[in-house]
Amino acid sequence: MSKTIHFTKMHGAGNDYIYVNTLLYSIPDPSAASIAWSKPHTGIGSDGLVLIGKPKDEEKADYAMRIFNADGSEAMMCGNASRCIAKYLYEKGITDKTTIRLETLSGVKILSLHLKAGKVESVTVDMLEPAFDVKEQFTGHTPDELNSVKALSDHVLRTEDGKPKSLFVSMGNPHYVIFVDDVQHMDITTLGKLLEREKAFPQRCNIEFAQLVGEGKLRTRVWERGSGITMACGTGACATAVAAAKLGVCGRHAVIAMDGGDLDITWSPNDNHVYMTGPAAFAFEGDIELPEDK
Numbered sequence: 001m002s003k004t005i006h007f008t009k010m011h012g013a014g015n016d017y018i019y020v021n022t023l024l025y026s027i028p029d030p031s032a033a034s035i036a037w038s039k040p041h042t043g044i045g046s047d048g049l050v051l052i053g054k055p056k057d058e059e060k061a062d063y064a065m066r067i068f069n070a071d072g073s074e075a076m077m078c079g080n081a082s083r084c085i086a087k088y089l090y091e092k093g094i095t096d097k098t099t100i101r102l103e104t105l106s107g108v109k110i111l112s113l114h115l116k117a118g119k120v121e122s123v124t125v126d127m128l129e130p131a132f133d134v135k136e137q138f139t140g141h142t143p144d145e146l147n148s149v150k151a152l153s154d155h156v157l158r159t160e161d162g163k164p165k166s167l168f169v170s171m172g173n174p175h176y177v178i179f180v181d182d183v184q185h186m187d188i189t190t191l192g193k194l195l196e197r198e199k200a201f202p203q204r205c206n207i208e209f210a211q212l213v214g215e216g217k218l219r220t221r222v223w224e225r226g227s228g229i230t231m232a233c234g235t236g237a238c239a240t241a242v243a244a245a246k247l248g249v250c251g252r253h254a255v256i257a258m259d260g261g262d263l264d265i266t267w268s269p270n271d272n273h274v275y276m277t278g279p280a281a282f283a284f285e286g287d288i289e290l291p292e293d294k
């Protein structure tokens with residue numbers, strides 16, 4: 001296969017990734033490609049790399065997604081990328097389905113496309129169930145590591161009256177959501193950097209800082225594992241809405257207002273699944289060489 005790769009740059013609420021159709025172009029070392037191409041000056045510039053491909057289980061899924069952060073680490077799930085993949089597949093004429101089953105490292109996610117004048121205006125993703133059980137999520141770690149994750153997930157941060165104001169939530173990938181009084185003026189770079197690598201998180205962690213700004217509306221800023229500050233995080237928005245419902249900050253439906261736009265999240269009481277609805281957009285396309293082998 002060619003060493004020149006055709007890519008599409010897309011974003012979901014400003015969370016931007018480079019998308020490659022691996023049915024046409026193979027990427028032998030996606031981690032190296034993500035590091036090289038995500039760089040703003042010498043690469044394309046992005047929050048990471050997303051590969052669209054064939055699912056391992058073709059009975060259960062139509063397509064598969066792999067997602068690499070800008071530092072080359074592979075993640076189990078990406079909410080914003082799953083919506084972009086729906087738009088990519090439909091608007092490039094690869095599928096005419098308006099319900100797509102997407103295989104990810106954290107299960108098959110159902111994408112429901114909402115069309116307007118033949119274009120994908122928004123997408124709802126069934127993000128499956130959130131998880132809170134530390135043992136379930138951190139296999140292969142020492143009891144000490146598990147205890148320290150447990151301590152943090154047991155709400156180390158508390159308000160003055162002792163109520164918890166932070167929660168560890170897994171949406172297929174790990175999130176630590178902290179409710180704050182003034183999210184706009186916080187130094188989320190310093191805190192995010194520290195918390196991402198806090199020893200309580202053996203797999204590192206995505207960190208969300210959230211503030212209730214209206215009924216069912218949470219202004220949220222994100223420090224993503226492996227990419228730093230991003231304009232939005234789909235799994236992070238889901239984790240924030242779930243944490244807010246669990247801690248009584250708001251009900252089971254919330255609008256998460258991120259730097260790059262709003263995501264609408266419902267944590268269904270019927271099936272315990274989290275449903276995320278939001279936009280997806282094309283930015284530009286191009287061709288790039290694979291990075292040299294080191």
Ligand SMILES: N[C@@H](CCC[C@H](N)C(=O)O)C(=O)O
Pocket residue numbers: 015067069074075076077078079080081173174206224225226227230232233234235236
């Ligand atoms: N931006 C994404 C999440 C990408 C992966 C994350 N940084 C991780 O390492 O888990 C989203 O929209 O969910």
